Amino acid sequence: ISTLSPCAPPAPLPASGLDRDQFPRQYLGTWHFIAAAAATPAALETFAGTDSSVFHMGQGPQPQRLQLRATLRLKSGDCVPRSWIYLLNEGSTDLATEGRPGMRTELFSSKCPDTIIVQETDRDYQRILLYSRTPHLADDCIEDFQSQAYCLDMEEFLLIPRSQGTTQMGRP
Ligand code: MYR
Structure with a gap:
């Protein structure tokens, strides 16, 4: 062994002392999809045709439900709307996806401000995704994620490339 490089995985958002007044409120609103990582190419395949994508997290009709809407810009230039319902668990920052019982979404803090790391685990894959409040993110933030x-x-x-320009919510 030559050198032991310090290895730091993403830090989970602290669930202890979770304040329902703050969480999930501070994460609502617009997020830009920046990058994704996984152990296998198959886990990232769903994003292979993706150009810049914008997500909007909103409060659902009930406080324990969140509505995520996305406009995915494809490399072809087409925009595809998507939406998911997340269910919040009491005392946790983990999210369940409505209609996807095997899927778990965990939130991690990232070192750069105004970014968040999301880990998705389903029966057959696991991946981490980096989102930012701004469409462009400094290289060192992306390297840090990597x-x-x-x-x-x-x-x-x-x-995630942004060769087609940034897509806008509600304006495919
Ligand atoms: C997918 O493409 O597989 C779904 C992607 C999930 C995107 C999550 C976007 C931003 C997350 C912000 C966290 C808010 C939690 C309250």
């Missing part, structure tokens, strides 16, 4: 992914043995990396 090294956290390496730490989790996720060596497949996908930087």
